[in-house]
């Protein structure tokens with residue numbers, strides 16, 4: 001199911017990190033992007049004004065956990081023309097209430113069509129489309145009921161989508177660009193660094209010039225850092241229960257208050273803060289708030305928590321260090337995206353929390369001015385000890401085990417970076433070996449442990 005070819009990467013760090021809304025990049029942002037894309041297809045093909053009805057069908061993991069992951073809401077918002085990158089989370093509820101009340105969708109805000117959610121948005125829990133566990137089919141009909149257009153999309157993790165007709169084709173999920181320093185895996189990335197004498201983050205920044213000027217890359221990365229900080233801050237100030245049947249109480253606000261008021265914080269202060277930051281971001285994600293997908297929403301708390309740890313607890317930390325962190329972490333995310341997958345529905349949680357841990361470990365080494373070899377070692381350690389991690393969200397909500405798992409992933413990432421920084425970068429298991437192992441483990445994993453809520457905690461813990 002994963003794309004495997006010899007073509008070099010043509011991804012940007014801004015494909016790996018993007019602003020979105022919770023709770024899921026694969027089940028919320030991807031479907032919203034696909035629905036929006038389908039509505040734009042209708043417009044571009046001159047079919048929008050002829051459209052009298054639309055129907056949406058969800059398959060596989062999207063059908064099994066889509067309600068808990070808000071896939072139904074995302075699809076409707078996407079058809080209305082909303083984009084996760086710019087959508088104000090507070091604007092969602094009034095739009096959805098209007099759709100429910102009027103039983104009408106405003107396609108791209110222009111074409112009003114009847115829409116009965118119970119009949120026009122179907123969850124096929126027992127069917128999977130051929131290429132990927134996260135499949136969607138969109139159909140448009142004219143007023144007489146004749147089919148105008150039908151498209152299938154897949155949500156492949158991290159907010160990426162691909163049309164069925166382009167699945168497996170190189171560059172189907174990103175713009176085809178030629179990077180200055182082409183690489184396909186960890187070994188070729190390190191080799192390019194050696195050949196050019198560049199630090200890994202410098203090489204990635206040079207590659208980004210294929211997409212935009214350096215100054216714009218820097219400012220957009222710092223903007224993402226601001227969104228991460230704002231997200232944690234909102235998480236600290238929010239109160240009460242998270243949405244959904246589990247009635248999970250937010251823990252970050254109380255922990256934040258305790259840490260802020262502690263007269264003698266004790267030797268584990270840094271770890272407590274890392275936990276607080278990770279919980280805050282993922283509670284916001286679970287509540288449908290604005291997050292930075294890093295590289296997924298379910299794992300969105302790990303990189304912010306490790307970055308905040310760096311800024312608060314590492315002497316000499318700086319904004320330049322934040323940039324080094326994000327560039328290096330982004331490159332590691334690209335390797336997983338190309339050579340395995342970022343999708344919990346394909347890889348289990350190794351593809352989400354495991355990848356974010358690996359990226360954060362590498363990012364922290366870059367921020368601390370470690371060597372390229374130490375960075376690669378940290379990324380490898382970050383994944384090696386997440387191999388086999390399953391995805392079994394209770395009630396299909398991105399809450400248990402997801403929120404706490406981000407705190408664990410962030411702490412593990414810091415330890416991976418420390419282990420690597422105490423060595424000279426030489427080690428037995430390469431990053432490429434562990435990425436291959438993760439992919440094979442994900443392929444071997446039973447589907448009940450891959451974002452279907454049909455195994456693990458999801459079947460052993462009562463929903464309420």
Ligand code: SF4
Pocket residue numbers: 298299344348349350352353390391392393398399401402405451
């Ligand atoms: S268990 Fe992991 S992969 Fe599954 S929804 Fe939660 S964070 Fe995502």
